[in-house]
Amino acid sequence: MISKSIKAALLCSIVLFASCKKDEKQSENTEETTTMSDNVLLQEWTGPYEGVPAFDKMNVADIKEAVEKGMELNLADIDAIANNTEPATFENTIVAMEASGKTLNDVFTYYGILSSNMSSPEFRKIQGELAPKLSDFSSKISQNSKLFQRIKTVYDASQKTPLEAEAQRVVDLTYKSFEMNGANLDAAKKERYAAINKELSSLYNDFSDHVLHDEENYVTYLTKDQLSGLAEGFVKSAAKIATDKGQEGKYAITNTRSSMDPFLTYSTERELRKQVWTNYYSRGDNGDEYDNNALIAQILKLRRERVELLGYDNYAQWRLQDRMAKTPENAMELMNAVWPAAIGRVAEEVADMQTVANENGDNITIEPWDYRFYAEKVRKKKYDLDSDEVKQYLQLDKLTQALFYTAGELFNFAFTPVEEGKVPVFHEDVKVWEVTDKDSGKHIGLWYLDPYAREGKRSGAWATTYRSFTSFEGETNVLASNNSNFVKPAPGEAVLVSWDDATTFFHEFGHALHFFSANVKYPTLNGGVRDYTEFQSQLLERWLSTDEVINQFLVHNKTGEPIPASLVAKIKKASTFNQGFGTTEYLASALMDMKLHLADPTNIDIDKFEREALAELNMPKELPMRHRTPHFGHVFSGEGYATAYYGYMWADVLTADASEAFAEAPGGFYDKDLAAKLVKYLFAPRNAMDPAEAYRLFRGRDAKIEALMRDRGFPVPTTK
Incomplete structure (x- = not known):
């Protein structure tokens, strides 16, 4: 943000x-x-x-x-x-x-x-x-x-x-x-450089508008006889959304991940799964006035022309020079090192799913709209783990308290609700907390939470600041927010989320803690290096699965009973389950981002390029990229993640390595000495020091890819 x-x-x-x-x-x-x-x-x-x-x-x-x-x-x-x-x-x-x-x-x-x-x-x-x-x-x-x-x-x-x-x-x-x-640049090149930026700014805006149009206008309405397999809470939410859209008596599956994902996981209606899947993965690619393929081709041409004015061969070369990776070759080396293990795991996962389908007499071949559905069945078969059962213990309110507990233990922050009406908010759903130091009571800032999906709100989850900490003109407090797209429950119902969504909730809170922990003098130092700034938030995800969080905050939404130890054991045993899917869908997008910007954009056919690049990668046909090119907003609604989507994996190498440091510490993930180093070197400096040096000060060495491979349950490459 x-x-x-x-x-x-x-x-x-x-x-x-x-x-x-x-x-x-x-x-x-x-x-x-x-x-x-x-x-x-x-x-x-x-x-x-x-x-x-x-x-x-x-x-x-x-x-x-x-x-x-x-x-x-x-x-x-x-x-x-x-x-x-x-x-x-x-x-x-x-x-x-x-x-x-x-x-x-x-x-x-x-x-x-x-x-x-x-x-x-x-x-x-x-x-x-x-x-x-x-x-x-x-x-x-x-x-x-x-x-x-x-x-x-x-x-x-x-x-x-x-x-x-x-x-x-x-x-x-x-x-x-x-x-x-x-x-x-000289005057003539400066003029052209500025003209390119101006044209790109409009193209980025058009790209975003097209995706938002397709998210808002492709809604699948279900009738009562089409709800088989769906959880009661999801059905009630879908009914309310349909009513709000003027479709009383029907059930709406909106064209967002928060609605699509649970539907594809649990619905037994295969043709409807295909329809919902197609709507979601065809955003920006419907051959109409909102199609983004031509826009992307033009964006790539203009980006190449612009960096050529500066003397660079391609956009990736220009962009990565001030990132941790430094060169596109280094970024590609990391991705290529992980890719074979990822698609190899997908083959194993698909084989397991096909076996379940055959045993059920379903007479199908696994397709992309089947992956989540049959993966859930495999999860139950191999690990006796039911995601919907786990969901009953993941209440949003309790998870919010878990965030606060983690922040208190690691960062010494306390969160206190601000009286309603004391701080202006932009929607009634938004709640505000004051953040203070637990010991001294010193005011740190305010945390705003906007948790629910609604029309006009972009999809996904993100964090941002309204005011950041600086001290060059006197210390300022921090105003930070987290924004999610959980499906708003029917009145009186608890908000239950999946384990993946709970992980994302912790992830985005990691960004907020990065903001609150900042101890920098100048505003520019609140910026970040793109392949490093996701590290802190990815690291915070690990505290969701700690015993301290599980034992205190995961309680059944109906009975209030704590989550059984047997269920926790199943969750931990299945921690590397479906890593083929998760890694491959992400990594395919990251590789596509880089390949598009390394390719010659002259007369580029985006649809053809995507198909041929995926074929060259031996992309499994049973799943798509997490973000297909026509709706890849990270990369084409602007330049924040352009040739930088690999950064999540770069950061995850750091995350896995740092997690092993906590696992090995005397106090585990709540070790006070290591937590102090975490704050001092990895959170407080923001961009006030070189990220590689900051990590070495924390860990005593550079991060190693072997930790990532172990973390995902992939074969660890042998060191020569």
Whole structure:
């Protein structure tokens, strides 16, 4: 999500447009104009907790004016820095940049909510209008020659006489960011570079709109006789969604993962499973006006042209230079090392499923819409483990308390509910907690939780900040949020989630803890290295399966009885079950991302390329990529994860290795000494130090891929 550093805002439409765009908003054109003082979105945050966003007063109609005014004020800040007649110094150039653009950063908070959590056709129209303007705004800063000359002067001086560590890191990151985005180009190339960014910004916006259209408009309605196999809670939720959509007496399966996944797992209606599967995996690929294949081809061409202006051979080469992987070859080496074991495991899983289908007399050959359904049957057969039985012990409210317990034990944080009405929220579903230090009571910040799916909310789960910690102008508190898409239960019913969804809940909370733990001086240092920032959140997933969490917070939603030890044993025994599916569907998307950006984009046929690349990989026909290319928003709704989707696996190598450190520690996963090192080296620094060095300080060495292979139950390669 969008960083509250000025750099993230400035470079929004260049390299971070995907992230920024998800944290931005829109409004319709209107003949009515408001003054700055009347526009709530431009007003300073007031109220308790160092001031909070006025979410209860925001209006789509105000967003366009607010963004445009924010850009105007930001550019005035930048012009003042660039035209300063005093010699360039760290304070009057870099620190001044860190302090600039506060109004725009605050406006982006509202923009993000209206884009990700409460989107509407009205907003999306304005978002489309603002996209090229944001690109122009970004280019005016990244291509400001006077500004860059001052940055370069400070940078060159720091290479001779280094600054203190955090200051030096900010200088290095700022200079590198400008350099990577064309600051050294001649005038003609700068003009073309800016034009490409402007065109891309509109393409990214169109891509997202197309996917959202297909998510909102492909709904499968069931009748009462088509509910076989589905859990009671799921059926009640589906009935309510259908009623809300004007289909009283029917049951709605929406075109989102949170609805699709349980339906494919439990429904006995094979043809309906095929229909729901097809709807979901065909998003952006329906051959109509919302088809994304042509957009993707154009995006790839423009990305290649842009980096060629800078002298790079391909987009991946340019993008990865400041990541942990450094080169696309290193990223591909990791993925290729894991791929054979992953598809080999899929073959075993499919064989097990086909055996079950044959024993049942089902007379079918396993197809993609069968995988989840028969995998669940295999789980029951091999491990006597029923996912729906496990789900009865996974209540969202209890899991939230488990998050707080983990945060208290590892980070010494306490979470206290904020009285309703004290802090404005943008929807009645949103709840807020105050975060404090358990010992001193010191206020750390606020945690917002928006748990439920609804129309206008993008799919998936994510974390973001409304305000990040910095200390260069006095310490600030942190306003962070987690956002999920759990199916809202019928009144009076508990929210029950799958083990996978519970894991994701812990994952996203890991991002929030990263925000709350930050101890950095400057806003830019709250950014991150893409193949490292998922590590902290992936690591936190491991605490879900600790005995301390299981024994305290997994209780039956009806009886209140704790989860039986026998069921826990089955869960742990089955921990590597279905790793073929999970690893292969993810890794196929990551490989496709990289292959697309390494390929020659001239006359590229996206559909054909996807088919041929998967065939070359020997992709099992029984499952799709997690994100098929036409709806791969991580990569084509912006640039946040472009040629970086591999980063989840890169981070998972770190995760598996760090998990082994905790498993080996005297106090296990709650070892106080190791937890202190975790916070000190892996969470608090954010991007204030090189990630590889930070990990070595924690572990005493680099991470090893062998830990990942052991963790997934794959054959561990022998060391020569």
